[in-house]
């Protein structure tokens with residue numbers, strides 16, 4: 001774990017370019033900003049090349065796409081590959097909606113990604129493992145979650161960050177489990193989207209070590225959620241406010257003091 005990268009991120013203030021969903025776009029922008037990155041959102045295909053050129057990492061969210069947005073995502077993915085900019089993909093609800101799965105699989109052929117960040121329902125769908133996803137949520141299943149994450153990592157030659165009560169990060173061989181977090185994440189719509197963009201911010205300062213970027217982002221975000229939950233938190237409203245404050249305030253030493261993770 002490279003918790004020192006949180007300080008590096010705050011020093012470097014990397015630009016993270018996002019194609020977001022319309023539901024959580026503001027959570028994503030404010031989350032990145034609070035942590036110390038510089039968010040920028042785009043909805044116009046004509047500006048893609050210029051946007052990619054000023055960015056240090058790209059987060060592509062499939063939460064509310066249209067055909068027009070898919071063309072934009074494809075172009076951004078291809079321009080980012082050409083510019084050697086890391087891409088983090090969030091395959092929202094591909095476990096629940098077959099059209100989303102088909103679209104995500106096509107995009108994964110059109111360009112390559114550094115990291116896929118999804119919940120167990122989404123990763124199971126990409127692995128073709130049996131699972132009952134529920135809308136945007138993970139749902140339930142008894143497939144071996146570590147195996148399915150490894151399968152997807154090998155299939156798409158990328159890092160998988162599968163989030164949930166325990167987050168699993170794998171490159172297909174190595175696996176880290178991060179046990180930090182709070183149940184309150186599950187009642188805040190956008191927790192996963194924020195994490196995806198934050199993986200982008202860590203990828204931007206990682207000099208190409210995307211496994212390290214994904215596992216450090218997972219630990220930082222989950223531990224910050226834990227700190228937020230401890231601070232006079234009574235429900236989703238106060239959690240959202242506290243989460244934003246802790247993204248801004250939390251120091252790497254505080255995260256290190258509560259870090260709970262293992263290499264499997």
Ligand SMILES: Nc1ncnc2c1ncn2[C@@H]1O[C@H](COP(=O)(O)OP(=O)(O)O)[C@@H](O)[C@H]1O
Nearest residue numbers: 119163164165167181182183185186191192222
């Ligand atoms: N039951 C839980 N207990 C603790 N942390 C959780 C729980 N569920 C999700 N998280 C945390 O919430 C964050 C977002 O992940 P997740 O909820 O899986 O994404 P999504 O919103 O895409 O389903 C991650 O940091 C994850 O560790």
Ligand SMILES: Cc1ncsc1CCOP(=O)(O)O
Nearest residue numbers: 021023063189190191192193
């Ligand atoms: C509710 C909803 N509908 C489409 S995208 C979206 C937000 C998903 O956010 P997250 O996966 O981070 O909870």
Ligand SMILES: [Mg+2]
Nearest residue numbers: 092136192193
């Ligand atoms: Mg999600």
